[in-house]
Amino acid sequence: EKGGWSSFMAKEVSEEPEAVANTIRGRIHEGTVVIPELDGLDDLFSGISRIVVIACGTAAYAGQVGKYALEKWARVPVDVELAHEFRYRDPVIGPGTLVVSISQSGETMDTLMAVKFAREQGAKTLSICNTQGATIPRESDAVVYTHAGPEVAVASTKAFVAQITALYLLALHVGRIRDTIAAVDIAEHVRELEAIPAKIQRVLTLEQAHIEQLAHWMADTRSVLFLGRNVGYPIALEGALKLKEISYIHAEGFAAGELKHGPIALVEPGQPVFVLVPSPRHSALLHSKVVSNIQEIQARGARVIVIAEEGDAAVLPFADEVLHIPLAGAMFEPLLAVVPLHIFAMGLATARGLDVDQPRNLAKSVTVE
Numbered sequence: 106e107k108g109g110w111s112s113f114m115a116k117e118v119s120e121e122p123e124a125v126a127n128t129i130r131g132r133i134h135e136g137t138v139v140i141p142e143l144d145g146l147d148d149l150f151s152g153i154s155r156i157v158v159i160a161c162g163t164a165a166y167a168g169q170v171g172k173y174a175l176e177k178w179a180r181v182p183v184d185v186e187l188a189h190e191f192r193y194r195d196p197v198i199g200p201g202t203l204v205v206s207i208s209q210s211g212e213t214m215d216t217l218m219a220v221k222f223a224r225e226q227g228a229k230t231l232s233i234c235n236t237q238g239a240t241i242p243r244e245s246d247a248v249v250y251t252h253a254g255p256e257v258a259v260a261s262t263k264a265f266v267a268q269i270t271a272l273y274l275l276a277l278h279v280g281r282i283r284d285t286i287a288a289v290d291i292a293e294h295v296r297e298l299e300a301i302p303a304k305i306q307r308v309l310t311l312e313q314a315h316i317e318q319l320a321h322w323m324a325d326t327r328s329v330l331f332l333g334r335n336v337g338y339p340i341a342l343e344g345a346l347k348l349k350e351i352s353y354i355h356a357e358g359f360a361a362g363e364l365k366h367g368p369i370a371l372v373e374p375g376q377p378v379f380v381l382v383p384s385p386r387h388s389a390l391l392h393s394k395v396v397s398n399i400q401e402i403q404a405r406g407a408r409v410i411v412i413a414e415e416g417d418a419a420v421l422p423f424a425d426e427v428l429h430i431p432l433a434g435a436m437f438e439p440l441l442a443v444v445p446l447h448i449f450a451m452g453l454a455t456a457r458g459l460d461v462d463q464p465r466n467l468a469k470s471v472t473v474e
């Protein structure tokens with residue numbers, strides 16, 4: 106079933122381009138987004154004042170990425186909450202709230218309980234799910250399936266990029282219904298999205314061997330930090346989670362701007378730090394802020410591994426390693442930048458002789474609260 110791959114995870118990372126392509130398929134028509142499953146359900150989106158995204162783990166990080174798109178394109182305030190935290194307080198929700206749950210398995214008990222709770226409170230519910238007919242979509246008013254295909258490895262990879270893709274489609278769809286985004290802009294974002302599978306493939310083709318080599322050299326590393334900003338921030342969190350999960354080493358993700366508020370104290374000579382650098386083409390200011398973060402940690406002896414777009418020369422003097430991603434629109438960089446992090450986590454676990462598909466203490470689907 107692994108079809109020649111050393112692990113399901115390796116196979117599933119190689120399927121990230123298809124996961125995005127299959128999630129888009131049939132949902133783009135003449136330069137706009139058409140989601141057949143949401144046909145006739147416009148009132149899910151027109152009367153709402155707020156969206157709350159609920160999920161756990163990697164799915165929650167996809168939700169955090171989706172928040173940027175939903176707010177920018179659909180102009181709805183979005184909160185992203187861990188399902189188990191949301192459920193056990195007294196959240197302010199009601200008929201004006203759309204609760205969007207995200208789950209690969211569709212069976213995560215924490216997420217399911219939060220969806221049921223939201224319905225009881227009168228909220229509208231939409232599920233983003235990778236498993237046809239699973240419990241969470243059955244308990245929701247609407248479902249947008251991700252079409253990543255079955256994910257077997259415990260660590261989620263191709264489902265994550267498919268979840269972000271589905272959230273972007275949803276954000277464009279809601280923006281169109283609420284008239285918060287111009288048709289030309291939708292058309293441009295749709296073109297960007299359609300170009301993503303080939304760009305992910307390019308990262309796999311050009312960088313996989315390099316990253317695996319890097320992971321091999323770093324096999325004895327005891328801690329890795331990840332920094333990102335804006336849409337890169339949840340990707341930093343995802344990079345850290347994946348590394349803890351399958352390599353069993355300490356890893357932490359931070360918002361790069363937070364560095365000087367505490368985490369920089371962790372940086373000592375030799376500390377590996379991955380930094381996700383946003384393109385200078387989209388915001389020279391944001392880019393320069395991240396480059397100065399890199400200078401700060403490099404000056405303290407960090408081993409800096411940069412993920413930057415092809416041609417970004419500004420990062421070269423301060424980086425020990427540069428991993429390149431193709432040029433993409435600002436919102437689309439996360440779909441590319443996460444790929445090196447998935448490869449790295451897998452490479453490090455492999456270099457440490459671990460079973461990447463079956464990490465200790467974890468189950469693929471967490472059906473207990």
Ligand code: F6R
Nearest residue numbers: 162163164208209210213260261
């Ligand atoms: C991380 C991972 C978990 C899941 C989380 C939610 O690689 O796989 O963090 O993302 O348990 O699972 P689903 O998406 O099935 O609800």
